[in-house]
Amino acid sequence: MAIIITDECINCDACVSECPNNAIYEPDQNWSYSDETALKGMVKTPNGKEVDADAENDPISDEFYFIVSDKCTECKGFHDEPQCASVCPVDCCIPDENHVETEDALLEKKAWLHGE
């Protein structure tokens, strides 16, 4: 499943550079599917949504760092453990019960993001 950042986040910035999918954004930052991925133009997400990969989407939080669940693979295909959770000093990167996915689905998402 994807990882979510809770409101215990202290906005320390340690997690952002650790994410292999560029799924983590600063508070109040616009995000896009195409940021640091192979996606561009109109694409279909693994769960079937048609989206413009280049569109600038509204921030998910204006107070805390946030994770775009469609870009989070729990680090599958890159690392054994979620890297954001590994480096977070306050342990506020936790499994997102609203985005439960199998390991195969996470690996498919990783391939989708990176054009493999």
Ligand code: SF4
């Ligand atoms: S679990 Fe990995 S892919 Fe997901 S947000 Fe954290 S660092 Fe990024």
Ligand code: SF4
């Ligand atoms: S490492 Fe943890 S506390 Fe720091 S910005 Fe990321 S989620 Fe927030």
